[in-house]
Amino acid sequence: MNPLIVPHALLLSLALFAIGVVGVFLRRNIITVFMCVELMLNAVNLAFIAFSRSWGNLDGQVLVFFVLTVAAAEAAVGLAIIISIHRHKDTLDVDAFNIMKW
Amino acid sequence: MSLPLFHAILFYMFAAVAVGAALAMVVQRNPTYSAFALIVSLVSLAGIFGLLGSPFIAALQIVVYAGAIMVLFLFVLMLLNVKEELRVAGEGRVSKLVAIALGAVLAGEVGSVLVAVRTPVAAAFDASARAVALLLFEKHYLYVFEATSILILASLVGAIALAKRDPSP
Amino acid sequence: MSLSPVQQELAISTVKVLVIFGALMTLFSLMTYVERRLLAFMQFRLGPNRTGPFGLLQPVADGIKLFFKEEVTPAGANKVLFVAAPALAVVTAFMAVAVVPYGGTVSLPHWGWMPDWLEGRRIALQISDLDVGVLYLFALSSLGVYGIVMAGWAANNKYTLIGGLRSSAQMFSYELALGLSFVSLILVAGSFRIHDIVDSQKGWIWQWNAIRQLPAFAVFLVAATAEVNRTPFDLPEAETELVAGFHTEYSSMRFALLQMAEYINMITASAMGANLFFGGWHFGIPGVPDSPLWFIGKMLAFLFFFIWLRGTVPRFRYDQLMHFGWKVLVPVAMAWIFVAAALVLWRHS
Numbered sequence: 001m002n003p004l005i006v007p008h009a010l011l012l013s014l015a016l017f018a019i020g021v022v023g024v025f026l027r028r029n030i031i032t033v034f035m036c037v038e039l040m041l042n043a044v045n046l047a048f049i050a051f052s053r054s055w056g057n058l059d060g061q062v063l064v065f066f067v068l069t070v071a072a073a074e075a076a077v078g079l080a081i082i083i084s085i086h087r088h089k090d091t092l093d094v095d096a097f098n099i100m101k102w
Numbered sequence: 103m104s105l106p107l108f109h110a111i112l113f114y115m116f117a118a119v120a121v122g123a124a125l126a127m128v129v130q131r132n133p134t135y136s137a138f139a140l141i142v143s144l145v146s147l148a149g150i151f152g153l154l155g156s157p158f159i160a161a162l163q164i165v166v167y168a169g170a171i172m173v174l175f176l177f178v179l180m181l182l183n184v185k186e187e188l189r190v191a192g193e194g195r196v197s198k199l200v201a202i203a204l205g206a207v208l209a210g211e212v213g214s215v216l217v218a219v220r221t222p223v224a225a226a227f228d229a230s231a232r233a234v235a236l237l238l239f240e241k242h243y244l245y246v247f248e249a250t251s252i253l254i255l256a257s258l259v260g261a262i263a264l265a266k267r268d269p270s271p
Numbered sequence: 272m273s274l275s276p277v278q279q280e281l282a283i284s285t286v287k288v289l290v291i292f293g294a295l296m297t298l299f300s301l302m303t304y305v306e307r308r309l310l311a312f313m314q315f316r317l318g319p320n321r322t323g324p325f326g327l328l329q330p331v332a333d334g335i336k337l338f339f340k341e342e343v344t345p346a347g348a349n350k351v352l353f354v355a356a357p358a359l360a361v362v363t364a365f366m367a368v369a370v371v372p373y374g375g376t377v378s379l380p381h382w383g384w385m386p387d388w389l390e391g392r393r394i395a396l397q398i399s400d401l402d403v404g405v406l407y408l409f410a411l412s413s414l415g416v417y418g419i420v421m422a423g424w425a426a427n428n429k430y431t432l433i434g435g436l437r438s439s440a441q442m443f444s445y446e447l448a449l450g451l452s453f454v455s456l457i458l459v460a461g462s463f464r465i466h467d468i469v470d471s472q473k474g475w476i477w478q479w480n481a482i483r484q485l486p487a488f489a490v491f492l493v494a495a496t497a498e499v500n501r502t503p504f505d506l507p508e509a510e511t512e513l514v515a516g517f518h519t520e521y522s523s524m525r526f527a528l529l530q531m532a533e534y535i536n537m538i539t540a541s542a543m544g545a546n547l548f549f550g551g552w553h554f555g556i557p558g559v560p561d562s563p564l565w566f567i568g569k570m571l572a573f574l575f576f577f578i579w580l581r582g583t584v585p586r587f588r589y590d591q592l593m594h595f596g597w598k599v600l601v602p603v604a605m606a607w608i609f610v611a612a613a614l615v616l617w618r619h620s
Contacts, residue, residue: 001106001109001153001154001155001223002106002107002109002110002113003106003223004110005109005110005113005153005154006154006221006223007216007217007221008113008117009113009117009150009154010216010221011213011216011217012117012120012121012150014209014212014213014216015121015124015209016120016121016124016143016147017208017212018205018206018208018209019121019124019125019128019205020124020128021204021205021208022128022201022202022204022205023127023128025197025201025204025205026128026198026201026202027128029133029184031133031175031178031179031184032127032133032136034175035127035133035136035137035140035175036127036128038140038167038171039124039127039140039143042143042144042147042167045147045151045159045163046147046150046151049151049154049156049159050154050221051221052154052156052229053154053155053156053223053224053227053229054221054222054223054224055222055224056224056225056226056227057224058229058233058234058237059237061156061158061159061229061234061237062234062237062238062243064159065159065162065234065238066246066250068162068163068166068167069166069250069253069254070250070253071167071171072166072167072170072171072254073253073254073256073257074257075171075174075175076174076257076258076260076261077257077260077261077264079174079175079178079261079265080260080261080262080264080265081264082178083178083181083182083264083265084264084265086182087267092182092184103275103277103278104275104277105276105277108277134424138352138417138421141417145414148410157401157402157403158403158406160403161403161406161407161409161410162406164410164411164413164414165406165409165410165413168410168413168414169410169413169414169416169443170413170443173413173416173417173420173439173443176417176420177436177439177440180420180424180432180436181436230402230403231402231403231406231463232462
């Protein structure tokens, strides 16, 4: 394998994470915000795999396995919550859910 | 053409697609297009996982992330009939700039650490399913594995309970 | 001309891809004809027998007709996704063929006129022998759902949307059962490589997984039929229900692409059944040499079985379908995994 791939994969992971962060700040639709969070999780997965390859340690792979599983569980519950709040207010705009503001 | 060059070409191709699709996802106004862009990004990430010597995690990424989680997103988007996000004129231009500036600051800080760090490449790397499984079912990861299965059960029950329509009185 | 090892591998793989692509397209067009003929015979009528001898030129006539038909895009349809959906369906269908082995390895003979890196080279009769071959197939069938979801949504038609959602829900429900049926095969063979699973069935005919692991085979048969949207699980796309479901608004070449995706998925499912459950290229009697011909025969038998099923069985209602997938197939597959794991442990102790 080309030894340059590992540091460049880390930079790619950083780029994807930064794009995800900017997306969470910028977007107003709650499902899109959720998708940007998933993008950040994937960037972290890429970093884990790159480091696992770099140090030859398989713990990174096992951690990615767990991140994948927890992300699936979180997506299920998060989307169920989104469905029920949509039923309440019939909008998916993040700014509309501000009842807890003082 | 040598093997390292071939790998490098493939990596840059996948990386370009991943970043392009991620940007498309953030910029698109229609959330369904964003979902499809994210799927493209996830699949190219799986390709990069394969290049980094982890075929098992690459296949799992497509099966779990691109194949199950994103299908769930698409179902919710289509059932809720989500329209395009309306762009309110002139509002929040400053906040947009602040957001992009903060993202750039984050990228700059972490990037300066990453380019300074030394990343050796391990010589013999066996990340086949057998090797990952042997580690996964060892002592402390076995406990986490079982806990994760209970977590999935909890989220299954929770998702059904939350999304259920209240029976009309 | 001397090629580096990477370029040699690329050249050999390109030739394999072209050969298999040609064979698949031929088989696909033949299948459209054979299906109509066999269904006709089962229904005591004749089927297409006018174009060419015995109607063999029917696929050619169909192709010419589809080529010249006008392609209608419904107003208000999402143009990009409407065009991309059949393409995505076909791409995932064809990508699955890359890990299907149809023989062991052959050695090219020394003919003298070939470049020296080809003389006597051992070539595997498989485009790519992935270490996670079975997982790759599973991944591609997960991606295949998107072609249908996109097709159903992009046409801006509520019936197509319902048909698309129903079809994709059916596909990923039965995908779970399909994957679970594979797990017991992987347990016994000890590897994700399809080659290893085929070799674990070497020997006599009762060592084939269809006999040794009968519940897994039963679950696979039902789940594979549901995965490729064939009768009795073709409710989402039947002409009499929901006006042909997710491919209502497609005409001409895009419809042909969707049909091609379905047939190629069926061919891949038959090839996988032949490999994983019927011993692939092994004959079943130890003396007889292995040959791709046995594999092709088994695959054709599976395809005939799919057509036979279509001519015989009525289709499931949608709620019966989902009930069967989740409440019958998944528990049966899981129970068999326990039994298979216990047997493997007992054998190794």
